[in-house]
Amino acid sequence: MRASAASGRRSTLIALGSTIVFAVVVVLLVTNAPGWPAVKRAFFDGEVFRESLEVIPEAFLLNVKIFLVAEAFILPFALLIAILRGLPGPVFFPLRALAVVYADFFRGVPTILVIYMLGFGAPALGLSWIPIDPLFWGVVALVLVYSAYVSEVYRAGIESVHPSQEAAARSLGLSRAKALRFVILPQAVRRVVPPLLNDFIGLQKDTALVGLLGVVEAFRQSQIEAANTFNYTPYVVTAIIFILLTIPLARLTDWLVARDRRRQLAAAGAR
Amino acid sequence: MTAAPALLLEGVHKSFDKHEVLKGIDLALEPHDVVCLIGASGSGKSTLLRCVNLLEPIDQGRIVLGGDEITAPGVKVDRVRRRVGIVFQAFNLFPHMTVLRNVTLGPIRALGASRAEAEAEARELLGRFGLADRAGDYPDRLSGGQQQRVAIVRALAMRPELMLLDEVTSALDPELVAEVLSVIRELAESGMTMLIATHEMSFARDIAHRVCFLDEGVILEEGDPEQIFTAPREPRTQQFLQRIVAAGRL
Numbered sequence A: 001m002r003a004s005a006a007s008g009r010r011s012t013l014i015a016l017g018s019t020i021v022f023a024v025v026v027v028l029l030v031t032n033a034p035g036w037p038a039v040k041r042a043f044f045d046g047e048v049f050r051e052s053l054e055v056i057p058e059a060f061l062l063n064v065k066i067f068l069v070a071e072a073f074i075l076p077f078a079l080l081i082a083i084l085r086g087l088p089g090p091v092f093f094p095l096r097a098l099a100v101v102y103a104d105f106f107r108g109v110p111t112i113l114v115i116y117m118l119g120f121g122a123p124a125l126g127l128s129w130i131p132i133d134p135l136f137w138g139v140v141a142l143v144l145v146y147s148a149y150v151s152e153v154y155r156a157g158i159e160s161v162h163p164s165q166e167a168a169a170r171s172l173g174l175s176r177a178k179a180l181r182f183v184i185l186p187q188a189v190r191r192v193v194p195p196l197l198n199d200f201i202g203l204q205k206d207t208a209l210v211g212l213l214g215v216v217e218a219f220r221q222s223q224i225e226a227a228n229t230f231n232y233t234p235y236v237v238t239a240i241i242f243i244l245l246t247i248p249l250a251r252l253t254d255w256l257v258a259r260d261r262r263r264q265l266a267a268a269g270a271r
Numbered sequence B: 001m002t003a004a005p006a007l008l009l010e011g012v013h014k015s016f017d018k019h020e021v022l023k024g025i026d027l028a029l030e031p032h033d034v035v036c037l038i039g040a041s042g043s044g045k046s047t048l049l050r051c052v053n054l055l056e057p058i059d060q061g062r063i064v065l066g067g068d069e070i071t072a073p074g075v076k077v078d079r080v081r082r083r084v085g086i087v088f089q090a091f092n093l094f095p096h097m098t099v100l101r102n103v104t105l106g107p108i109r110a111l112g113a114s115r116a117e118a119e120a121e122a123r124e125l126l127g128r129f130g131l132a133d134r135a136g137d138y139p140d141r142l143s144g145g146q147q148q149r150v151a152i153v154r155a156l157a158m159r160p161e162l163m164l165l166d167e168v169t170s171a172l173d174p175e176l177v178a179e180v181l182s183v184i185r186e187l188a189e190s191g192m193t194m195l196i197a198t199h200e201m202s203f204a205r206d207i208a209h210r211v212c213f214l215d216e217g218v219i220l221e222e223g224d225p226e227q228i229f230t231a232p233r234e235p236r237t238q239q240f241l242q243r244i245v246a247a248g249r250l
């Protein structure tokens, strides 16, 4: 026990040491590059950095809101698509086909095109009964695109549940829908939490694309700042903020994966 | 006037693609009958049980459960399954639910029982089969024998009029077989009507009122266990039993 604690400390020290060496090498390489002084002025201006910090985090709150609202629609909508795709029998062929076309289409078209087409196209239709707010259409575009990805994640989860589980549920007289709801989906969703969180991280980044429609979120705000100061430092600030939000999500994903693996090992050991 | 048979199969045929597994099965179970199905691996024992529970549609013939033809068009399969309990070789417990939730899922969600009612009955059944202290455990914490007993309790909680058991001891370590067999014996003594596919010949001999030998898609020979095991009429039954004896399983 003590030996392993000591060796644990030693490997931590080694990891720390090698990280520092690596960082120093990278910093030296970059700061000795011939163009470094110019890059430093353009991207790492202390003054601009401080000014940006006063406006960009506030704008970033809008990214967080976009993310949360989009996610609230994506999770159920994608589940619906995954379920449609798994419907059995010839009667449901049209629905299955629709779900396949949907997933293929929105995974195939670049997100930025969907954003542009909906964000500029839909309001231009001039229909009085649809919203013209670009923020609205930006969120719709993200929901459409990410639901396609997330539906595939769900589908993989549903298919990973062994058919004998459905047979067992149906043999108790549960309908297909109830077997899905009480037996298959709970197991499927549990298994796909890590890949689901991965898609969350992707969505969080892509909230910046809504800025292309003129919505003043963090990316758009940093464009404005950059134009005002003739300096790129605001972009660096925005990048840092995005990273700061991504890290906890990424670590949470890792932790969940590790926990699942531990549980599986423990379960195998108990038998 | 005689009561309707608990289960009646008439000319049941079942194919998977080109492969005809059941080629005309006739079988009748009276209430409280315990019938064991024996036969080589691949002879269609599991398929037969799955057909009775409507997990597989049949191609020809009819199946009558307690007087109701369940293979007629328009029959509600979920209703039929609520009347028939099935226990599989591989337990198939729901791993994300505790033992208690496994047992109460059917009564609550399929029969519409209240949670309190379903739990009280589940606890009573679990107690009866020596599982009272495992109600809160997840299946992966139980031994194979315990898991299979939970699977039996889960089926019983639906108060079925017929139980189908498919090689319920085949996946178990030898030392765990006895506890499961004793549960089945108790069920038989309590008067449960059962159709049991098994490789455990001595158990079949001990518990069955009748034994059916399934071969080449038909019930080739049917009789009381003494007759089947000591004086089989059909040469194919003799061969099958000789192989079993040679393998040390009788």
Ligand SMILES: Nc1ncnc2c1ncn2[C@@H]1O[C@H](COP(=O)(O)OP(=O)(O)OP(=O)(O)O)[C@@H](O)[C@H]1O
Binding pocket: B016, B021, B039, B040, B041, B042, B043, B044, B045, B046, B047, B048, B167
């Ligand atoms: N879903 C299926 N699709 C195609 N073929 C199947 C299917 N289920 C069973 N079969 C085939 O039907 C035949 C009978 O299988 P079944 O499982 O009923 O036999 P069994 O008597 O239960 O065998 P065992 O003693 O090994 O359990 C086998 O040849 C099997 O390959």
Ligand SMILES: [Mg+2]
Binding pocket: B045, B046, B047, B166, B167
């Ligand atoms: Mg079988």
